[in-house]
Amino acid sequence: EKLQNLEVDTKKLDSSSDKKDHRMYNQMQDLINKYVELSKQDPESEPSWQCLSKSGETKIYRKEEEKDGVLLDYLVATTSVQGVTAAEMAEVFHNGKLKLEWDHTIEADKKLETLDELCSVYHQILKRVWPTAQRDIVYASHKQKLEKPGEHPSWIVCNVSCDHPSVPEGTSGYTRATIEVVLFCQTVCDKTDPTRKDVSCRIVYSASVNPGGWAPSAAVRAVSQREYPKFLKKISAFAVDHVKKNAIEF
Numbered sequence: 001e002k003l004q005n006l007e008v009d010t011k012k013l014d015s016s017s018d019k020k021d022h023r024m025y026n027q028m029q030d031l032i033n034k035y036v037e038l039s040k041q042d043p044e045s046e047p048s049w050q051c052l053s054k055s056g057e058t059k060i061y062r063k064e065e066e067k068d069g070v071l072l073d074y075l076v077a078t079t080s081v082q083g084v085t086a087a088e089m090a091e092v093f094h095n096g097k098l099k100l101e102w103d104h105t106i107e108a109d110k111k112l113e114t115l116d117e118l119c120s121v122y123h124q125i126l127k128r129v130w131p132t133a134q135r136d137i138v139y140a141s142h143k144q145k146l147e148k149p150g151e152h153p154s155w156i157v158c159n160v161s162c163d164h165p166s167v168p169e170g171t172s173g174y175t176r177a178t179i180e181v182v183l184f185c186q187t188v189c190d191k192t193d194p195t196r197k198d199v200s201c202r203i204v205y206s207a208s209v210n211p212g213g214w215a216p217s218a219a220v221r222a223v224s225q226r227e228y229p230k231f232l233k234k235i236s237a238f239a240v241d242h243v244k245k246n247a248i249e250f
């Protein structure tokens with residue numbers, strides 16, 4: 001399946017946030033550019049991407065990468081969710097209060113800092129995967145609207161590891177993992193006065209996770225293969241249910 005039609009004018013990226021001066025802002029813009037470019041690639045035709053699973057609208061690909069013995073696989077998943085718009089899907093993924101409803105990998109989650117209304121820093125403790133040490137992550141989560149003239153806007157959320165003085169690495173008692181996770185959402189709708197039945201959301205989800213510490217690659221890949229499809233099913237079902245009684249938001 002071609003992903004080319006997700007093209008967005010990256011020069012006209014932001015219109016939703018008026019405050020653009022927090023310390024993660026420029027890094028987030030670089031990430032957005034990188035992932036908008038990546039979403040135009042067709043993993044099907046790239047020999048370095050291996051298809052992990054196909055089930056209905058959901059396709060999951062992995063590019064295996066190891067650097068100096070550290071596993072740095074890239075994962076990309078595409079799916080489509082009926083009855084939900086890009087704005088609504090991005091909000092479900094980004095909203096710190098909703099995360100525990102769909103992210104089954106979280107044991108505990110705490111907001112450390114609000115950088116602006118669209119960007120916050122979190123400390124998250126993950127469920128333990130036996131027999132390795134329990135992991136935690138500290139990351140900034142940034143949401144942004146991507147305007148495209150004549151179309152409903154796309155939305156993107158970037159969750160990227162950062163340092164935070166309240167939980168320096170090595171002080172939490174957990175093994176620190178690092179992440180670069182991006183959810184790119186595009187509304188599909190060709191009606192002028194749409195009902196819920198007339199909208200859907202195309203998703204490109206990309207994840208690059210460095211588990212940190214000791215974790216055998218084969219075990220990490222097995223955990224990934226099990227957990228990403230489960231996550232996509234859970235967040236999709238949650239989003240459909242969460243928005244069904246609300247007015248449609250673009």
Ligand code: 18C
Nearest residue numbers: 103105126127129132135159177211215219220224227231
């Ligand atoms: O995108 C997701 N959630 C976001 C919002 O909460 C969040 C991203 C989180 C990615 C977390 C990765 C942390 C890795 C380490 C812990 C793994 C715990 C798995 C627990 C299973 C019960 O910004 C949803 C992500 C959903 C899928 C995550 C799968 C991660 C797989 C990586 C494997 C790492 C294995 C670690 C050691 C295991 C060795 C046997």
